[in-house]
Structure formats: structure tokens, C-alpha cells
Amino acid sequence: MNDKAIHSNENQIVGNRQGKSSNRKLPAWKIVFKRELTELWIWGKGIYLMLFYSIFLGVSSFVFASNNELSLMPPREMMYLTLSNAITVSLFIALIIGADSFSGERERSTLEALLLTPANRRQIVLGKFLASISLWPLAYLITIPFVVLLSQGNNILVTALLTGAFLGTLLSLAFTGFGMLVSIWSNSNRTSLFVSLTVYLLFLLPVQFPGGAQTGTMGRLLKQLDPLEGADHFLEKIIVNNRTVGEVLPFLWASVIFAVLIFVLLFLFAAPRLNLDGGIPVKIRKNKSRLIVTTLLAIGLIVSMGISPAQALQDSQAPLQITVDIQSKAINTGEKLDFNTTVINSDTTASAPLIVAMNIINLDANGDVVDPEDWSPQRTQYIVPLDAGQSASQTWTINPILGGNYMMYMVVIPEPSDQGSTSQPVASSGIHLTVQAVTRLNPGGVLPLAIGIPILLMLGLVLLLWFRRRGIDSGNS
Amino acid sequence: MSQSKALNSPSQVLLAEDLRKSYRRRPALRGLSFSLQAGRILGFLGPNGAGKTTAIRILTTILESDSGIFFVDGISSEYPQRIRGKIGVLPESLGFPKQITGIELLTYFGQLYGRTENEARTHSAELLEEVGLQERANSLVGTYSRGMRQRLGIARALINDPTVVFLDEPTLGLDPRGQQELLLLVQKIARERYAGVILCSHLLSEIEDICDDVVILMSGQIIASGSVTEVVQHSKQNMLRVHIPGSFVLDAQRTLEALSHIKRVSSGTGTAGWLAVEQDHSTDGASPKEQPDNNRILEALIRAGIPILSYESEGGLKDVFLQLTDEVIK
Structure with a gap:
């Protein structure tokens, strides 16, 4: 190859370099x-x-x-x-x-x-x-x-x-x-x-x-x-x-x-x-x-x-009432029970902020003491002050965890105005619960899912590896 | 320095000007300046800690210099991203993802350099063929031998058709055949691709064999540079050591001292039967690389009937390197 040809080749190489360095795809x-x-x-x-x-x-x-x-x-x-x-x-x-x-x-x-x-x-x-x-x-x-x-x-x-x-x-x-x-x-x-x-x-x-x-x-x-x-x-x-x-x-x-x-x-x-x-x-x-x-x-x-905006508290204690919408219920463990309470301010003035709390007692003297936290994630609800004659409803859910005879009741408590004062709680009528204990091997039907998803993933993994290996073996990696 | 200075010489693909770098006040580079022409291979030498890695990292834009400037194909070091598009690098410790095939790896990098997937794949296949890995293109990199990984690393360094290629210890850990094949590949890159190649190696013989130019670094500065021939000629000791039977030492001394280009013949090297023959090249200008003088010495001894048990040549790049670095240390 003569000098001219070499230089032409060199220029072509340099040209190619310049051409390819642009427009990223x-x-x-x-x-x-x-x-x-x-x-x-x-x-x-x-x-x-x-x-x-x-x-x-x-x-x-x-x-x-x-x-x-x-x-x-x-x-x-x-x-x-x-x-x-x-x-x-x-x-x-x-x-x-x-x-x-x-x-x-x-x-x-x-x-x-x-x-x-x-x-x-x-x-x-x-x-x-x-x-x-x-x-x-x-x-x-x-x-x-x-x-x-x-x-x-x-x-x-x-x-x-x-x-x-x-x-x-x-x-x-x-x-x-x-x-x-x-x-x-x-x-x-x-x-x-x-x-x-x-x-x-x-x-x-x-x-x-x-x-x-x-x-x-x-x-x-x-x-x-x-x-x-x-x-x-x-x-x-x-x-x-x-x-x-x-x-x-x-x-x-x-x-x-x-x-x-x-x-x-x-x-x-x-x-x-x-x-x-x-x-x-x-x-x-x-x-x-x-x-x-x-x-x-x-x-x-x-x-x-x-920081929540401070709420103006009304310092008054009005006569209050609290009602429940069921009187008694027979239920199995694992089932849930929904019920409602209504708090009524029948006074002529607005109430203080109110707290509604749930209580459950075992009617069997030899039975376990009930911790309401175990039965419900929400045993307390807070209500804003109620105007005169106003009422507020609350929804509750409980899941009885043990078989037995229970009484559940709700109380409404006005928030005390300061450190030295107190207030009078008001209780609802009771809800009588008769709970039948039930257990299953496949709780909530979760077992097929708990076993099935890892197995599906494992199958997916095996398939992925197989396809990859096949791709490499056939030269189409 | 202006950018145009670098563009004045079309075949100059790399120009470094007064590059300096310190690590916590400890200077690693103290004013590095050199240039590289297209199609030439430059050997980058220096003992451990001389600043080679720092220099390479700066020139490959991995590290920023404290001061100084360099140009690659006319592009100033102020534009590192553009420079990266012009260089190819085989770092000393280049790792590869093991669960990827050779062609997948090159296609990936090809795309990062601006090619479409199809273009990158086609180009990768060509490169794998160029480095002799076409048969293993679809094998996982984890199954490659060290030599194959080095060749794959070179292919990766060529993926963007670089103007300057940096190869840091490319033959490290390879068997002699692997070393030879790789060096041939490096020569091919310079000659056929018309790229400037910077080759860092501790194997001075390979630098001497394939490099056109050489830069010797010591304590962050250049202590010798130029073509390999020029640098070797600067050596004070162009020496041939000849091993002969002890009874022939005096005869041999007399025979050799009679030759015109012999400066000194000494037997006091500490080992019986060894003669150190120092040559004077200033008299005839012979290239030590071609070694015609060594042949003349051996021929003279044979003609005088003196048996030669063995001989070794000194005065090559290795001796220059040792001598120069020794001088700096002293």
C-alpha cells in the first residue's frame, strides 16, 4: 500500500470515528x-x-x-x-x-x-x-x-x-x-x-x-x-x-x-x-x-x-346519654361483631370534649379476665364537644377471642377541664355476648396462598434459568 | 495553552502539558508533559509509586488533575465527557460481571457509546472476531480464562473505535503464549486502526519489543522520554557479559581490547570466568537494539579459539530503567 492509500485509509478511519460519536440512539x-x-x-x-x-x-x-x-x-x-x-x-x-x-x-x-x-x-x-x-x-x-x-x-x-x-x-x-x-x-x-x-x-x-x-x-x-x-x-x-x-x-x-x-x-x-x-x-x-x-x-x-391547632375547650358538664343498637348476640370466635353507639347531649349548653370507651367483663367468675385491647384495636373514640341537643354516632367492631359468656358496655366521659377537676362517666346498657370457640387448620383460607406464591416464584426462577441457559446454548444470548 | 495548539499536528492524538496532582500535599505528579502520535505505541514505565496510575487516571478522566491540561484528538481536558468518547481503556484490574456473555457485555457498552442495539451487536461480533473470541461470543464471561478476559477487555476498549487506547498491564498473569498473542494484538491496534496506544507494563522486554516511544516516570516526573532507541542510547552501560573457562580469561581480554569499539574489558565482576565488555557507541553510532556489536565480540572470541560457555547482553531498556531510577534514588 502506498503512502497516499495509507493516508486515505487513515482519514476514513478517523471519519468513521467522528461519524459514530454522535446521535445516541x-x-x-x-x-x-x-x-x-x-x-x-x-x-x-x-x-x-x-x-x-x-x-x-x-x-x-x-x-x-x-x-x-x-x-x-x-x-x-x-x-x-x-x-x-x-x-x-x-x-x-x-x-x-x-x-x-x-x-x-x-x-x-x-x-x-x-x-x-x-x-x-x-x-x-x-x-x-x-x-x-x-x-x-x-x-x-x-x-x-x-x-x-x-x-x-x-x-x-x-x-x-x-x-x-x-x-x-x-x-x-x-x-x-x-x-x-x-x-x-x-x-x-x-x-x-x-x-x-x-x-x-x-x-x-x-x-x-x-x-x-x-x-x-x-x-x-x-x-x-x-x-x-x-x-x-x-x-x-x-x-x-x-x-x-x-x-x-x-x-x-x-x-x-x-x-x-x-x-x-x-x-x-x-x-x-x-x-x-x-x-x-x-x-x-x-x-x-x-x-x-x-x-x-x-x-x-x-x-x-x-403541632395541632389548639382546640377551644368548653368547660361544661351537661347531662349525657349513650345508647347501643344491640342487646345480645351469639357469635363464634373468629367472627366479627359490628355495632353502633349514639351519644346525646340533652343539656341546654354545649358539652366538653367527650371520650367513649369500651369495657368487656367475663360473666364466669372462674373465667379469664378480658382485655378489650385483644378484642378490638379501637377501644376508645374521641368526640368533639356536642352542642345542646346534638348527638354523635360511633361505629365499633369487636372480634371475640375466647369462648364464654360476656357482658360488654360503653361509657361516655366528658373531658375534665383542668388537673384538679373530675367528671361523671355515663354508661350504656350492656350487650350480652355468648361466644362459641371455633378453630380451623386453614385459618382464613390463607394456607394455599402462603404455600402457592413461593412455589410459583420458584417455578418462575427455574424457568428463567432454563430459558437463559437455552439462549446461551443456542448462541442467542 | 490554546486548543488550537493541539490541533496543529494532525497525527498528534494526545498532548499532556504540565499535569500536576497531589494527595494531601504529597505530590504524585510533578509536571507531566508528553505527546503521542497516531499509530504509535508509547511505553509508560516507572517503578511502583512513580505516578503511572495517577497519570493514566487523569488522562482517562477518572481523576482530575490539580493543574495542567491535556488534549485527546484536539479535545481539551475541560470536556471529560467528550474525551471519554475518544479513548479506550483496559484498566489494570478490570472486573467483569460473570453472568453475562461476551457479546452481551460488548453490546451493552456499544450502546452506551451511542449505537443502537443492532449496530452494537454487529460491531461487537466484529470485535470479538478481531480479538479471537468469536467462538466464545455466547459463553458466559465467568467461564473465560484470564487471557480471554484480557482480550475481551481489549475488545471493550475498542468498542468506540478510540483515537487513543490505554492498556494498563495487559499481559499481567498471562502465560508466555498469551503474552505474545496479546502483544501482537496491541501492535495490530496501533498499525491497522491508526490509534495511539499507551502501554503500561512492568515487563520491560515487551515494551522494548513493541513500543515505538517510551516515557519513564519516577517520583511523579519524567526522567527519560523519546523513542525506545533514543532512550536506550542514553545508557552509559552498553555491556555484554561473556562466560568463558577461567584459563582463557587473559587471552580473551587481549583479543577484545584489540577491537576498535571496545571501551573496557574487566574480569572483576566477582564470578570466575565472567568478562564484562563495555562498548563505546560514540565511535560508530551502532544501534544497541540491533546488536551488531555483540555479534562482533562473540565472533572475535570464536576466531581466537576461545570457548564461550554463555553470554548475556546488557544495555537494553531494562538496564536503562534500572540505571536511571537508581540515579534518581541516589
Whole structure:
């Protein structure tokens, strides 16, 4: 080949290079997302984690349903606990996936090749993030049949499923992002997992506090500040206690602010600075005090959002009446009983804020003492002051847990005006309950689901591996 | 420095100007400046801790320099994303996902460099053929041998038809045949693709064999650079060591001292029967790479009837490297 020909060839090569360097056909995040999704679900941890998750959910649902058969747990509480567990375990899984995303690649020496491509770093992070959160929709899909079955036709089902989906999505986004953020800044997978799981456990810690500590002012404050606890409390109040979103909204702010904060940090700050060696960027190290101030401001914001407007109390004690709509009932354990109460203010002045409480006593002198908490997740309801002649109705549900003869009665108590005063409770007529104990091997019909879903997932896994192997063997990988 | 300076020479594909980098006040690079032409292979040498990895990381945009500038194919280091589209890199410790086939991996990276899936797949198949992995294109990377993974790494580095290719210890851990095949592949990349290649290696013989140019780094700065021939010629010791029976030492000394290009012959090397023959290239300008002088020495001894038990040549890149780095340490 002569010199001219060589140069012509060289120019052609250079020309080809220039021609190919433009017009990217797919955005980088989509390419990374597809690759990560395949890696997570076909060869990675995804399907195994889901298998573990479905087994966990099956076992816990079976236990809940068994308790329900013994009337230890009403459907609303089972739904709440199932959703709460589903979210807690999904977050744990999301955190593991997120925490491995970059530090894991660093350890496996696969990150450098990715960083050497012209793909925008933020798009790389976005692609990985979307793939990582793909676990949550499937986890929730697996959860839905369990919740439907455990609801036993309760009318809160749709609200429960929507609330669970919203909270789970919000927290999955936040915790996956948090795991990835730690992973971007960690130079080893061990550090990343340790930091992520420590923070996760810290968020779970308030549950371990004694009951008093959880219900006092500090307990309430902690719940409001803790995104995990706040969301859980929100879920419980909506499903179990019939509260409206407006009433328990303050418990949601911590999760929302946490998610927003993580998103800002992940996509606006950490992603563009993604590097091979990890480590917290100098900018953050230098602005530590500014970061602390921002965190404190966020805490202040959450607290201020949680302060309910003070309600004007009317200091009056009017003659009150409380009635129930049934007199007696024969029922089996595991069945639920719905009834209503009506509180009437027959005085000429407005009442104080009122509290209606449920009481159950065993009529058998040798029988067990009844704890109404075991029979109903809601043994107290609070009513705003009633105007003169006004009445208010309340709906109650109980699930008798033990066979026997019981008397149930309701009392209405006006709220005392100050520390030194008291008030007179007023009782309703009693409801006589005759409870027949019943147990079943397949409580709530949950057994086929508890066994079937893990088996289906295992079959799916085997099929996936088989198709993959066949693809490789036939050269169509 | 302006961008146009880098564009003045069309075949210059890489130009580094006064690159500096420190880690917590400890300087790792102290003013690195060099250039690379298209179609040439540049050996990047230096002892451990000399700053090679830092230099490569800066030039491949993985790390930012504290000061200085570099250009790849005329693109300034101020545009790292654009530079990444022009370079191909085989890092020293390149990991691969094990549960993916060779062609899937290359297709993925091809797409990240802007090709459609079909284009990337076709191009990947061509590259796998170029590196001799076409038979294993659909095998999982986890089943590849080390040599195959290195070749796959090179294919990945070529996925964007780069202007400059960085190869960091590409032959590390390979058997001699694997090393040879890989070096031939590196030569092919430079010659047929007309790419500039930067080859980092501790195996000086392979640098000497295939590189056109060499840069020797020590304590973050260049202590020697130029074509391999030029650098080797700078060596003070172009030495041939000959092993002969002890009784022939004096005869051999006399025979060799009579040759015109011999500077000094000494037997005091500590081992009986070994003669150190120092040559003076300033007299005839012979290239030590071609080694005609060594042949003349051996021929003279044979003609004088002196049996040669063995011999070893000194004065190659290895000796230059040792000598230069030794001088800096002293």
C-alpha cells in the first residue's frame, strides 16, 4: 500500500470515528436500567429476595390468620400488620440492593468501565436507581392477595391497599436512594451495608421503646421525626383507627421530607460527583456545619407541622346519654361483631370534649379476665364537644377471642377541664355476648396462598434459568 | 495553552502539558508533559509509586488533575465527557460481571457509546472476531480464562473505535503464549486502526519489543522520554557479559581490547570466568537494539579459539530503567 492509500485509509478511519460519536440512539439511563434490570432479575439477587419475601409473608399471614381464628386479632389489624411488615421487609431489601449498587461494583472492579463511557453520571445513577426500585412493585403485588384474604371483606380494604401502596412507594424511593447515596460515598461494600443498615435499625428503634415512651409527648415527637415510625403510625391510624388523612398527616411529613432530601442529595449532589474511589466529597466535609443546620431546620419543620391547632375547650358538664343498637348476640370466635353507639347531649349548653370507651367483663367468675385491647384495636373514640341537643354516632367492631359468656358496655366521659377537676362517666346498657370457640387448620383460607406464591416464584426462577441457559446454548444470548 | 495548539499536528492524538496532582500535599505528579502520535505505541514505565496510575487516571478522566491540561484528538481536558468518547481503556484490574456473555457485555457498552442495539451487536461480533473470541461470543464471561478476559477487555476498549487506547498491564498473569498473542494484538491496534496506544507494563522486554516511544516516570516526573532507541542510547552501560573457562580469561581480554569499539574489558565482576565488555557507541553510532556489536565480540572470541560457555547482553531498556531510577534514588 502506498503512502497516499495509507493516508486515505487513515482519514476514513478517523471519519468513521467522528461519524459514530454522535446521535445516541437510547438515553444512557435506559440502557443502564435495562442492563441492571436483567442482572437483578435474571442472574442477580432479585428473584431470590422475592422468594424469601414471599415465604416470610406466607408465614406471617398464616400466623395472623391463626390468631384471627382464635380471635386474637381482628381483620383490620391483620391488614395493617401485613402491610407494615411488607413495607418494612421491602425497605430492608431495597436498602441492601441500593447499598450494593456502587460500592459493590467498586469491589468487583466493574465500575471503572462504566465511568469510562461518555454516559452522563446522573443518568447512570438514575438507571441503577430505577432498576433497584423495581423490587417494590413486585413485592407489593405479592402482598395484595394476602391483604385481600386477611381483610375478610372489611370495607377498609381499598383504602388500606392504596395507603400501603403510597407509603411503600414513598419509602422505597427514599430508602433505595439512601442506600445508593451511602454506596456512592463508600469505598467498600462492607462500609456501605453497615452504615445503611445501622441507620435503618435506628429508624426502627422507637418501636422497641416501652409503651409509655411511645405514647407520651416525646414518643409522639419521635414518631413524627422518624420517617419509618411516622409512616407506620400513619398506616395504623388510617387502617385500624378509622382516622382521616388530615388527622394523621403530621406523621407523614418526616417520610416526605426524608425522601425529598435524599433525592436532592442523590441526584443533584452525589450523582454528578460519582467517582471510582468513593469517599464523602470535600464540599460536604467542609460544609458540615451547614449540613447540621439544614438537618435541624428540617426537624423543626416536621415538628411545627405536627403541632395541632389548639382546640377551644368548653368547660361544661351537661347531662349525657349513650345508647347501643344491640342487646345480645351469639357469635363464634373468629367472627366479627359490628355495632353502633349514639351519644346525646340533652343539656341546654354545649358539652366538653367527650371520650367513649369500651369495657368487656367475663360473666364466669372462674373465667379469664378480658382485655378489650385483644378484642378490638379501637377501644376508645374521641368526640368533639356536642352542642345542646346534638348527638354523635360511633361505629365499633369487636372480634371475640375466647369462648364464654360476656357482658360488654360503653361509657361516655366528658373531658375534665383542668388537673384538679373530675367528671361523671355515663354508661350504656350492656350487650350480652355468648361466644362459641371455633378453630380451623386453614385459618382464613390463607394456607394455599402462603404455600402457592413461593412455589410459583420458584417455578418462575427455574424457568428463567432454563430459558437463559437455552439462549446461551443456542448462541442467542 | 490554546486548543488550537493541539490541533496543529494532525497525527498528534494526545498532548499532556504540565499535569500536576497531589494527595494531601504529597505530590504524585510533578509536571507531566508528553505527546503521542497516531499509530504509535508509547511505553509508560516507572517503578511502583512513580505516578503511572495517577497519570493514566487523569488522562482517562477518572481523576482530575490539580493543574495542567491535556488534549485527546484536539479535545481539551475541560470536556471529560467528550474525551471519554475518544479513548479506550483496559484498566489494570478490570472486573467483569460473570453472568453475562461476551457479546452481551460488548453490546451493552456499544450502546452506551451511542449505537443502537443492532449496530452494537454487529460491531461487537466484529470485535470479538478481531480479538479471537468469536467462538466464545455466547459463553458466559465467568467461564473465560484470564487471557480471554484480557482480550475481551481489549475488545471493550475498542468498542468506540478510540483515537487513543490505554492498556494498563495487559499481559499481567498471562502465560508466555498469551503474552505474545496479546502483544501482537496491541501492535495490530496501533498499525491497522491508526490509534495511539499507551502501554503500561512492568515487563520491560515487551515494551522494548513493541513500543515505538517510551516515557519513564519516577517520583511523579519524567526522567527519560523519546523513542525506545533514543532512550536506550542514553545508557552509559552498553555491556555484554561473556562466560568463558577461567584459563582463557587473559587471552580473551587481549583479543577484545584489540577491537576498535571496545571501551573496557574487566574480569572483576566477582564470578570466575565472567568478562564484562563495555562498548563505546560514540565511535560508530551502532544501534544497541540491533546488536551488531555483540555479534562482533562473540565472533572475535570464536576466531581466537576461545570457548564461550554463555553470554548475556546488557544495555537494553531494562538496564536503562534500572540505571536511571537508581540515579534518581541516589
